[in-house]
Amino acid sequence: MAKEKDPARKLIAQNKKARHDYHIIDTYECGLVLTGTEVKSLRQGRASLADGFIQIDGHEAWLHNVHVPEYTQGTWTNHAARRKRKLLMHRAEIDKLESKSQETGHTIVPLALYFKGGRAKVEIALARGKKEYDKRQTLRERQDRREADRAMSAVRRRQRA
CATH class of the missing domain: 1.20.5 (Single alpha-helices involved in coiled-coils or other helix-helix interfaces)
Structure with a gap:
């Protein structure tokens, strides 16, 4: 089994199905806009990227269908499990991804969700279906x-x- 690339990277969830279903063309690392209970739930190592995808809407990248279960000790301030989450990327990267994803057969999928330096990050990829x-x-x-x-x-x- 391969070792992790970065020892400071604490893996939460991986999307192995994406690597099976798609040819990975290019990968990007982005931050996520999360609520407090989402971060606490992720720190418990609970998330699923299985049905996730990225959509670019008005020069903003959004992560859809990623399941982050509700925080068990949360109150009425708990988050929705499958809400769309904004990705933090540079404008040039978003524009490049948008133009490439509009080509036939290309899509943007999440590959991994992890903590790096105390911040939640997601690795996304421009991919072409196999x-x-x-x-x-x-x-x-x-x-x-x-x-x-x-x-x-x-x-x-x-x-x-």
Whole structure:
């Protein structure tokens, strides 16, 4: 298993399905506008990016359909679990993403939600949808790589014995 890139990065949620369903073209790191109870819920490690997507509306990027469950000790000030959340990005990045996402087959998906330096961040990606045969090819390559690693480790074990 690969190690995390940044040791100061505390991962909350990952969207593995996005990497399976899309070819990742470019990735961006952005901040999130959150309420207090959302931050507390995220600190407990509770979130789901499974159905999430990013929409650009009036030169602002919005994160839709990400599930951050209500904070258990919250009161009437609790947040809605699937509300849309504003992403904090530079204007040039938003404009670039907007122009690229309007091309046929391109979309913007969240890949990971994490804390970095005490601030909640989301890693988003400009992606192009995979065809069914691309998905099968990816699975086949992963399986072949796994079998090759097993064979190599078996040979190493035999050499040591």
